[in-house]
Amino acid sequence: MHRIRLAARSARSVALCLPKPGARYALAPALPWQLSRAGQVVARGTADRVVLPLHDLAPATAYRFEAEGFAPFDFETPACAGLVDIRDHDARADLPDTPESAAANAAAISRAISAVPQNGTLLIPEGHYVAFPVALRGQMTVQLAAGAALAAPRSRAGWPTLPARDATGRMLGSWEGLPETCFAAPLHAVGAEALTIAGPGVLDGGGDRGDWWSWPKETRDGARRPRGLHLIDCTDVTLLGFTIRNAPSWTIHPQGCARLTAAALTIEAPHDSPNTDGFNPEMCEDVEILGTAFSVGDDCIAIKAGKRGPDGAAGHLRPTARIGVRHCLMARGHGGVVIGSEMSGGVRDVTVEACEMRGTDRGLRIKTRRGRGGAVERIAMRNVSMDGVGTAFSANGHYFCDPDGHAPWVQDRRPAPVTETTPHVGEITVDDVDIHGLAHALGAFLGLAEAPFGPIRLHDVRVHSHAPDTMPEPPLMAADVAPLRHAGLLAENARVEAPGHPVTEGGLTRPSPAIATETP
Template identity: 65%
Template sequence: MTRPSLIALTTRMAALCLPTPGARHHLPAAVRFRLTSPSGETVGVTDRVVTVLDGLTPGAGHRFEAEGFAAIEFTTPACTGLVEAAGFGLVPDSAPDDLDAARANATALARAVAAAPEGGTLQLGPGVWTAFPLALKGRMTFHLAEGAVLRAPSGRAGWPILPARDAAGVMLGSWEGLPAACFAAPLHAIGAEGLAIEGRGTLDGSGGRGDWWTWPKETREGARRPRGLHLVGCRDVTLLGFTIRDAPSWTIHPQGCARLTVAGLTVIAPHDSPNTDGLNPESCRDVTICGVRFSVGDDCIAIKAGKRGPDGEDDHLAETRGVAVRHCLMERGHGGLVIGSEMSGGVHDVAVEDCEMVGTDRGLRLKTRRGRGGRISGIAMRRVLLDGVETAFSANAHYHCDADGHDERVQSRAPAAVDAGTPFIDGIDIEDVEIRGLGHAAGAFLGLPEAPVRNVRIRRVRVASLDPDAIATPPVMADHVRPMRHEGIAAEQAEIDCDDPALLSGNPVSLPSS
């Protein structure tokens, strides 16, 4: 029998993968399981490939048995001490516009964080706790108990601001890949190592309660909008089990981090909330995203690597390398797995496998433009279901972002000189993908004449059905692109190797016979 694999493990929680042929986010059928520990035996039922366990005993051996799977044993790390946040004078259930209570709770929570011993746990118990931004430290666990809601206030009077750079010149605050002051995230950490944020509780960014969503591209009071959860320069971080919702802008933003595991989260925002991307790893290495459900107002996962400045500034750039996305459910959103458009530091070795994308406009999307520079390589999509997508796969090197996005130098199809601002896309593998309800095109690949999109390999892609209500629309955000409806794979300045030549014609898709 197949043995489950351990994805994430903390003192009190674990995430296990129950590998099942053909299964993506959900198992084909729910299975019963038994968890045995020194504290006793627990039985339950799971319908998820990635199953989250809580209530584990710190520093103890556990045995997990599920129907149809071999048993797996694991030992949780020890906990050096449990600190209850309620013991620091928190004000419960205050109104979101009660800024005095929010400040008092922020102060109380900061004291609680300071009191947590190295290797210990700070637990926030059930209740609604409104607080101004909280900074976490390394070598601790922040546990959101089931029924706990850590909520940002609706007002920002006195809200702390994260500067663009620290005293050493390292980027802290950012906006669209450039150093910029931004309001601190409701929950954030800078330079933390060995941090875990976990639990069955909820982080609520109150994006719709204040005015955050009314000024998505502006600066107010000298700062850009905050993220929901912002991790800057952190190492060995685990995010496990909790729900995060209604962020003021990007929901989870790991920036310059390494060895990050994200498992079993629920990431949600209204479909019309601006720029509420689900998870945006930027200039990060070794990131695992498993069993996460996304339903947001922008891209579900957007992988980034900073943006070259208008005068070529690049001292803040660093590559993103090694991102694995597995068994996730992406609902709505502009894209399922997106790379760019801030990719000047380079994005390499990204795989999205065994996932389901429902109504995400696009499935796999790469976007860049002249002036960005950087390289994208080693991108893979395997065993993915795309349901209700407009364009399944796209790579666009004429993306009309920024104020000059429609200028001739960005949109021209004439060859330009190759320089530091020339972006390169080389290496995309797409295999075993089913497309249902296709709207615009199965694929659209638009490269630069001086830097074509190279080494695109497409195998076993099946278009199962078309959206009968689709309206012909350009499949990528670039000028001089014709509207498309129910088309195959269209390419300009791109090298495509496809095992189904009929898909490459750019003609309307013919469905397979039943």
């Protein structure tokens, strides 16, 4: 029989992984299950996805979970040192969406957080609570009950900010990999240890109600847009079972975190909402993203490692390492799993497996450019299905981000001097991938002449069909890239090994006038 494993747990919620052979995100047919306590059945249902959340459990209690085709699985919930209901500190549901209501509820929730004992729980009960941003602390759980919604207000008036750095020089606020003052996220934490956010409720960032999406790249009132959930230098974090939607910018942004698990989340934003990436671990180590469903306005998962400053500043950079993405669904987004373009601290040891990607512009995408520095290495994708994807695999060393992204020194295809600001892309391995409805290209790899990419190894990649009504489009965001339709593998300055799929050397870029090779 197959074996169940515990993906994540809190005192009142768990996520169980039911890795049925051949299943990626969904389980078809759904599997009947039951949950018992002290020999008595307390819940029954059907599991239609591999990572199953269970809520409304009792703390410090032993349970047995049984599902068809799996060995019985015994687990115990952790103890809870005490439960504090935000209503007991004067938080009120269903108030008008005004700055006054948001300020009153934020103050009430902050009082409730202060009252939570170490290893206790803050309860957000059923109801719609509008509140300004709240800072969380460690050694506690935030439990979002069924029917609960913690929502940011419509107005920015009175919205708090995070400075670029604290008194010790540590980066707090950030924007696209650099220290910069930003508006605080509706829920945020700095330096928290053993923090859990769990339950079936909703975090609503309010991006659809405020003006955030109308100024995506600007600064207003001296600050950049907030994230939906911003975790800075936190350790041993668990995110379990909740829905988070309508973030003003990136939805979940762990920054400088270690040992973080996100299981059975739902991450949503309108498809046309700007830069609403789903989950962006930046300068983080040991992160697991399991059984999470994405439908967002930008990349579903974007793995980052900070960015060098325009003057070469790199003191804020740290590496990103050991990121696992498993049993996830990317239903819409610019990219399924993306690395970069902010990768100056280096990204290594990323594994993507048993995932489904539907309607994303790209599947696995790596993007960087001269001036970044850093290295991307040991990236693996296996056992993944793609349906309706534009370009399945891409790596781009001439990504035209930032105000100078179109400058000749960034886009020139001739060799430039190799310095500490030269990015490197090393080993990428792809194995066992099914692709239906491919639109533009199977793979497009544009490395740097002075630092070619690779080795990039593709094995057992099966293209079953192409999207019939596709119009040609460039598969990469770089200057002079030719539009493609139903293409195979194309590479320039990249070593690509793909048995069964011929690789076209060159052919990605169109002839263009000679451009200067000057560097800044």
